[in-house]
Amino acid sequence: MFKEKLTKIFSIAAAGIMLFSLIGCGDSSQDGKIIIRMTHTQQPESIxxxxxxxxxxxxxxxxxxRIRIEIYQNCGLSGGDLTKAIELVQAGNIDIHACAPANIANYNPKFYAFWLPFLFDSTEDLVRFVNSERAKNEINKWCNDxxxxxxxxxxAGSRQISSNKEIHSPKDLKGMNIRVPGANVFIDLYRDYFKANPTAMDFSEVYTSLQQKTxxxxxNPIAVFNSSKFAEVQSNVLLWDGVRDTNIWVISNKTLEKLSPEDAKIIQxxxxxxxxxxNDYLAANESSIIENLEKxxxxxxxLTDEERxxxxxxxxxxxxKYVDVVGPDVINLFQGK
Structure with missing residues (x-):
């Protein structure tokens, strides 16, 4: 059903010659190629x-x-601003954007559900959920809105906690200044339930802030910890697997309207x-990343079972608290009820 709905949306696009604007999918180069601008939130060579x-x-x-994808790392078309990136997608000035779903929660709080702790017992459970027709249909409705x-x-891997001391319980986090994404659900989790001092800052500032002990x-997921070279400034990592992260890819509806059904199918x-x-790359490499970092x-x-x-x-x-924010129907969706 999700694929049928997606195909229906793609079919809205008119065939034939199209005029493209200078921003977004619209960049028509002199050789007639279609330029699709894609941004994501991470650094070069990240997952x-x-x-x-x-x-x-x-x-x-x-x-x-015939279709060329231009990639801009670190939200390069929005000056590193995660919120602005979503606005530019809505306007059609960014064609495709990859980010954590909760980055979209400023526009629809239902997306906060992705960062609620201990929703999934394993990576397999997470992948099964996001690929289910029920989840895809519902989440795509949020995007269409x-x-x-x-x-x-x-x-995208579980979000693990790094520090310069060993952590085995929530009590160990008490009073610590922990950088978290600028999402209310993370600020609430670390402040109200772990009694830490959550600090929201741009990802580009994190390495220096750790280095200077600010x-x-x-x-962050281990793959991000590794590619960002945080091991140079952090000695310990807690593998708590509490929040299993994802990346959602969204395409501007304005971009879709400019693509022929055939080209839209290629993108899809x-x-x-x-x-x-x-998914396959992370499954094959995450253990070796941890092994190399340990070496x-x-x-x-x-964590032991008791610590977990x-x-x-x-x-x-x-x-x-968040049943009123995201809605009981969303909680039930994520819990498979």
């Missing part, structure tokens, strides 16, 4: 960047070089293949 580059290859091959269409979601720690199929590539001195703490239960109990109250 987001590698996945985007695979997408670039697939589109180039399927279109015989914002003048965007979802191309898909992939696993903050005591940060939380290439995105699906790239997102699966990203080079990073200390990893792995302590974290679950500490943050259980956030579901009571």
């Amino acid at each position: 987001s960047d590698l996945t985007a580059k695979e997408f670039q290859k697939y589109v180039d091959k399927k279109s015989d070089g 914002l003048e965007m269409t979802m191309l898909g979601i992939n696993n 903050i005591d720690g940060q939380e 199929e290439s995105a699906a293949e790239a997102l699966q590539w990203g 080079n001195g990073t200390k990893f703490a792995r 239960q302590e974290f679950k109990e500490a943050c259980a109250g956030i579901f009571v």
Whole structure:
């Protein structure tokens, strides 16, 4: 059903010769190629960047070089501003954007559900959920309400906590200055349930802030910790697996309206293949990333069953708070009810 709805949206586009604006999909180069501008929130050679580059290859091959994907890392078309990036997608000035779903929560708080803790027992459970027809149909409705269409979601890895001391319980986080994304759900989680001092800052500032000890720690997937070279300024990582992160790819509806159904299908199929590539890459490499970091001195703490239960109990109250924010129907959706 999700694929049928997506195809219906793509079919709205008129065939034939189209006039493209100078911004977004609209950049028509002198050789007649269609330029699609894609942004993501991470640095070069991160998992987001590698996945985007695979997408670039697939589109180039399927279109015989007629469609060119331009990739801008670190939200390069919005000056690093995560919120502004969504606005530019809505306006059609960014064609495709890849980000954590909760980055869209300023426009629809239902997206906060992706960052509620302990929703999924495993990565497999997460991937199964985001690929289910029920989830795809519902989440795409949220995107359509914002003048965007979802191309898909992939696993980005669990958001683990790094610091310069060992952490084994929520009590160990008390009073620590922890950098978190600028999303209310994370600020509430760390402030109200872990009793830490959450600090929201641009990702580009995190390394320097850790180096200068302005903050005591940060939380991100291991692949991000590694590609950002945080091991140079942080000695410890807690593998708590509380929040399993994802990347959602959205395309501007304004961009879709400019594409022929055939070209839109190329984008759709290439995105699906790239997102699966990203899942496979992370599954194959995350353990070796941890292994290499350990060999080079990073200390990893792995929770016992009792310690994990302590974290679950500490943050259980956030579901009571956020049922009114995201809605009970969304909580039920994510919990498979």
